Amino acid sequence: MGFEEMWADLAPIGRSATSGGYFRQPWTSTDAELRAWFAEQAGARDLHVEPDLVGNLVAWWQPPAAEGPAVLTGSHLDSVLDGGAFDGPLGVVSAFAAVDLLRSRGFVPTRPIGVAAFVEEEGSRFGLACLGSRLATGATTWEQARDLRDRDGVRLRDAVEAAGFGVADDPTWRGLFDGRIGCYVELHVEQGRDLVDRGAAVGVASGIWPHGRYRFDFTGEANHAGTTRMEDRRDPMLSYAMTALAANKQARLADARATFGRVHVEPNGTNAVPSRVTAWLDARADTEEEVASLVDAVTRQATERAGRDGTTLEVTAESVSGLVSFDPDLAARIAADHAEGDWPIIPTAAGHDAGILSAAGVPTAMLFVRNPTGVSHSPEEHAATADCLVGVSALADTLERLAS
Structure with missing residues (x-):
C-alpha cells in the first residue's frame, strides 16, 4: 500500500x-x-x-x-x-x-x-x-x-x-x-x-x-447580572479580558508568541457574574529568558488588574519546554x-x-x-x-x- x-x-x-x-x-x-x-x-x-x-x-x-x-x-x-x-x-x-x-x-x-x-x-x-x-x-x-x-x-x-x-x-x-x-x-x-x-x-x-503552557486562575464572586451594580462587582472575567489583551501586546512588543486559546468559566451562566475564570496561556519565544520575561510581564499586569477588580489570581506552569x-x-x-x-x-x-x-x-x-x-x-x-x-x-x- x-x-x-x-x-x-x-x-x-x-x-x-x-x-x-x-x-x-x-x-x-x-x-x-x-x-x-x-x-x-x-x-x-x-x-x-x-x-x-x-x-x-x-x-x-x-x-x-x-x-x-x-x-x-x-x-x-x-x-x-x-x-x-x-x-x-x-x-x-x-x-x-x-x-x-x-x-x-x-x-x-x-x-x-x-x-x-x-x-x-x-x-x-x-x-x-x-x-x-x-x-x-x-x-x-x-x-x-x-x-x-x-x-x-x-x-x-x-x-x-x-x-x-x-x-x-x-x-x-x-x-x-x-x-x-x-x-x-x-x-x-x-x-x-x-x-x-x-x-x-x-x-x-x-x-x-522554548515554550510553555500556564494556567491562570482568576477568582471573584458570583452574582446576579441584572441586580448587581457595576461598581459592586468582583468580576474575574474583566481580569481575564485585560490579561488576554496584555498578552497580545507584550508578545508583539517582544516579537514572541502569546495565545489564550482555552477558557473555562464558572458557573458559565448568561445571567450571572462568574465566580471563576480559568484560562491557559501558550507562550513561546526565541530564548528561555524571553519566554520567562513574557510570562512575568503578563502575570504582573494581570495581578495589578485583579487588584483593581477585587479578584485574585494564581498562575501555574503546567508544561514548560526549554x-x-x-x-x-x-x-x-x-x-x-x-x-x-x-x-x-x-x-x-x-x-x-x-x-x-x-x-x-x-x-x-x-x-x-x-x-x-x-x-x-x-x-x-x-x-x-x-x-x-x-x-x-x-x-x-x-x-x-x-x-x-
Whole structure:
C-alpha cells in the first residue's frame, strides 16, 4: 500500500462530519482505531510492533544482520481538538512509505529501523504536551503523571488502563526506547510559511523555540447580572479580558508568541457574574529568558488588574519546554547533496516529540514538508501530495544514510 492509499485509509478515522477537522484523542475508541491501523500497516510489511505500558508504539524493521543502536523515525497520530489531518500522521505514514521505498531500492539496513507512533503528543486531553515521549524517555515519571486529569475528571491512570494498557503503579518503569536508540528523525508538516517563502518542498530543522503552557486562575464572586451594580462587582472575567489583551501586546512588543486559546468559566451562566475564570496561556519565544520575561510581564499586569477588580489570581506552569538545538552536524548531513540541491535549515516555534528525545541525549533531526497556507492546528492544514512524496524520498534518503 503506497503513500496515497495509506493516507486515504487513515483519513476517515476521527474526522468530524461537520467541520472536517479531527478529534483524535488518546486512550479513546478513536485512538484504538488508529492503533489498529498502525498494526495493520506494520503487519503488511512484516514489521514487529512493540507497545510500551502507556501505548507508545514502535514497528521494527530488523533484518538478521541489523544490530547496534537503532534509527528511529515516525511521529504521532493524535490531534488537537478539531485539528488538521497532517500534524503528526504525515510523519507516521511517510515513515512506512519510506520503508517501502528503501526496500524497492534493494536496501537492507545494518542497524534496526523503528517506525514510532507516540501517544498524547498534543497534550489536548491531559494538558502535558509530548506526554508519551516524556514518559518513554523518563523526562516525566509515571508517578508524576498518573494523577493528571482530563476535562471530565478522568485520571490518566484510569484512561490508560481502560484502553488496555497498564503501568500498574510502578514509578520506576522506563519506556521501550531506553538505551536502544542511536538517533531519531521526525518528518512533520511545516506549521508556518518559511518553506513557501523559500520555494522549497522540504526543509530541515535547526531547533525548537522554548515554550510553555500556564494556567491562570482568576477568582471573584458570583452574582446576579441584572441586580448587581457595576461598581459592586468582583468580576474575574474583566481580569481575564485585560490579561488576554496584555498578552497580545507584550508578545508583539517582544516579537514572541502569546495565545489564550482555552477558557473555562464558572458557573458559565448568561445571567450571572462568574465566580471563576480559568484560562491557559501558550507562550513561546526565541530564548528561555524571553519566554520567562513574557510570562512575568503578563502575570504582573494581570495581578495589578485583579487588584483593581477585587479578584485574585494564581498562575501555574503546567508544561514548560526549554530551547532545543538539534544536532547541527546531523542536520547538515541531511540537508546536503540532494538532486534538488541542499534543503534549507530552518527553526520552528512548534513543539515536537523530537525535542523531547533531543533533550534526553538522542541525536535528533527533523524534516518539514511545505504547507502552502501555513495554517496548522486547524482543518485548513494542508500539504500537496507531490510535496509529501518529496518528503518521503527525503526521509528514505536520510534513513539510508543513517542505517548503513
